Amino acid sequence: MKIAMIGTGYVGLVSGVCFSDFGHEVVCVDKDPAKIAKLNAGIVPIFEPGLDALMARNVAAGRLSFTLDLAQALAGAEAVFIAVGTPTRRGDGHADLTYVMAAAEEIAGALDHYAVVVTKSTVPIGTNRKVAEVIRATNPAADFDVASNPEFLREGAAIDDFMRPDRVVVGLETDRAKQVMAEIYRPLFLRDFPVVYTGLESAEMIKYAANAFLATKITFINEIAALCERVGADIKAVSKGMGLDGRIGNKFLHAGPGYGGSCFPKDTKALARMGQEHASPIQVVETVIKVNDDIKRRMIDKIEDLCGGTLRDRTIAVLGVTFKPNTDDMRDAPSLTIVPALVGAGAKVRVVDPEGRREGEHLLPGVDWLDDAYAAADGAHALVILTEWNEFRALDLPRLARIMAEPRLADLRNVYAPADAAKAGFVAYVGVGRQGEV
Numbered sequence: 540m541k542i543a544m545i546g547t548g549y550v551g552l553v554s555g556v557c558f559s560d561f562g563h564e565v566v567c568v569d570k571d572p573a574k575i576a577k578l579n580a581g582i583v584p585i586f587e588p589g590l591d592a593l594m595a596r597n598v599a600a601g602r603l604s605f606t607l608d609l610a611q612a613l614a615g616a617e618a619v620f621i622a623v624g625t626p627t628r629r630g631d632g633h634a635d636l637t638y639v640m641a642a643a644e645e646i647a648g649a650l651d652h653y654a655v656v657v658t659k660s661t662v663p664i665g666t667n668r669k670v671a672e673v674i675r676a677t678n679p680a681a682d683f684d685v686a687s688n689p690e691f692l693r694e695g696a697a698i699d700d701f702m703r704p705d706r707v708v709v710g711l712e713t714d715r716a717k718q719v720m721a722e723i724y725r726p727l728f729l730r731d732f733p734v735v736y737t738g739l740e741s742a743e744m745i746k747y748a749a750n751a752f753l754a755t756k757i758t759f760i761n762e763i764a765a766l767c768e769r770v771g772a773d774i775k776a777v778s779k780g781m782g783l784d785g786r787i788g789n790k791f792l793h794a795g796p797g798y799g800g801s802c803f804p805k806d807t808k809a810l811a812r813m814g815q816e817h818a819s820p821i822q823v824v825e826t827v828i829k830v831n832d833d834i835k836r837r838m839i840d841k842i843e844d845l846c847g848g849t850l851r852d853r854t855i856a857v858l859g860v861t862f863k864p865n866t867d868d869m870r871d872a873p874s875l876t877i878v879p880a881l882v883g884a885g886a887k888v889r890v891v892d893p894e895g896r897r898e899g900e901h902l903l904p905g906v907d908w909l910d911d912a913y914a915a916a917d918g919a920h921a922l923v924i925l926t927e928w929n930e931f932r933a934l935d936l937p938r939l940a941r942i943m944a945e946p947r948l949a950d951l952r953n954v955y956a957p958a959d960a961a962k963a964g965f966v967a968y969v970g971v972g973r974q975g976e977v
C-alpha cells in the first residue's frame with residue numbers, strides 16, 4: 540500500500556513513520572523547506588520520544604521518504620492523508636480550515652488515479668464533505684472518495700498511542716474507501732485493536748466530543764480542588780476515591796494549573812462555536828473554557844500569596860514551561876499565561892525546561908533560561924513547579940531549601956508532600972487542592 544502524508548507536524552510525522560513501520564510505503568510532504576531538509580538529513584524536527592529511531596529504521600528500509608513535492612508523493616498513492624494544522628481562527632473561535640482546504644486543492648490538482656483522501660486533522664463537522672466539494676470543483680474528473688480518520692495520539696506518548704490505540708475511528712461512505720482504509724489499518728485490526736466505522740459527520744464529532752469531555756474532566760477536578768482548599772479536603776485523596784469508581788476512571792483527575800496544549804483549548808473553542816452556529820449551544824463546554832482561564836489566573840494569585848503578597852523584585856524559579864512533560868510543544872501552555880504575569884508584576888523569572896527552550900525563548904520574553912533546577916533556585920525567593928518533567932519529580936529538596944534566598948515552593952502539580960517540603964526546610968508550600976501549607 541502506498542500512502543502520501545501531507546503535513547509533517549506532531550501528527551503527520553508520527554502517523555507517517557508508524558504507517559511505514561506497518562510495512563506501507565509512505566511519502567511525507569510538507570510546505571516548510573527547513574523541515575523537509577532536516578527530515579532528509581535524518582533529523583526529527585520535534586521532540587517526541589522514540590521517533591528518531593523508528594524514523595531511521597524505516598528510512599533505511601526504503602519505506603519512508605520526505606519531499607516538498609506533493610505531486611511526487613501522490614504518484615501511485617492509494618490514500619492521501621491531510622494532517623495539517625487547524626488552529627483557532629482569529630476572532631471567533633472557529634477552526635481555521637485554510638491549510639486543510641489548500642491541501643485539498645493541491646491534491647485535486649495532482650490526482651490522476653483513484654485515491655482515498657483522508658482527513659486526519661481535527662476538523663469541524665461537515666469539513667470532509669467540503670473537502671470533497673473543493674476537490675470536485677478544482678478537478679471535476681478526479682476519481683476519489685473522502686474518509687475522516689481523526690487522530691487521538693498524545694504528544695510525549697505518540698508512538699505507543701498510534702501503535703496501540705484504544706480505537707481507530709474511520710468515517711466513510713463507500714465500500715471502495717473502506718477496503719483501502721481496512722488495508723491500511725490491517726496490522727492493528729489483526730492485533731484486535733477496535734476499528735470503529737461510522738459516517739463522516741459522526742467521525743468528525745467523535746474527535747471533538749472526546750477532547751471536550753477530557754477537558755471537562757480536568758476542569759471539573761480543578762474546580763473541586765479549589766473547593767478542597769477551602770473546606771479542609773485533599774484533592775489527591777478525593778481523586779483517588781473518585782477514580783476507583785469504574786464509571787469514572789482514574790485518568791484526567793489530576794488537579795493542576797489548567798489544561799493547555801495544541802488540542803484542548805482550540806478544540807473546545809471550535810466545538811462551542813459549532814454549537815452556537817447550529818443554535819445548539821454546548822453550555823458545559825462554554826463554561827469549561829471560561830473556568831479553565833480562571834484556573835490559570837488563580838495560579839498567579841497563589842504564587843503572589845506565597846511570596847507574601849507582592850512579586851516585585853522577587854526572583855522566581857519556574858520549573859517546566861511546556862504544556863506537559865515529554866514534549867517541546869508550547870502551544871497554549873499555561874506557562875504562557877502565568878510566566879508573563881509574573882514578569883509583569885515585577886518578578887525576575889528564571890526558567891528551566893528540558894525541551895521547551897527552543898520554542899519558549901521567543902514566547903516568553905524577559906526571562907532567564909537556566910540549565911537545571913539548582914542553578915535556577917540559587918538565591919531565588921520562590922520555586923514554582925509548572926510542568927512535572929521526570930527530572931523535577933525527585934529533586935533534592937533540602938539542597939534547594941539551602942541555596943534559596945527564601946525557600947518557598949509552589950507545587951502546581953502536587954508532586955511533593957507538604958510535610959516533606961517542611962522537613963526539607965521550606966518555609967512555605969502551596970499546592971493545588973490540598974492542605975498543609977507550611
Ligand code: NAD
Pocket residue numbers: 545546547548549550551568569570571574622623624625638641642645659660661662690691692693694801802
Ligand atoms: P503541526 O502544526 O505540528 O503540523 C502541521 C504541518 O503541516 C506543518 O509542518 C506545516 O508546515 C504543514 N502544512 C501545512 N499546510 C501544508 C500543505 N498545504 N502542504 C504540506 N504541508 C503543510 O500540527 P499537529 O500538531 O501535527 O496537528 C495537525 C492536526 O492534527 C490538527 O488538526 C490537530 O488538531 C490534530 N491533532 C493534533 C494532535 C497533537 O497532539 N498535536 C493530536 C491529535 C490531533
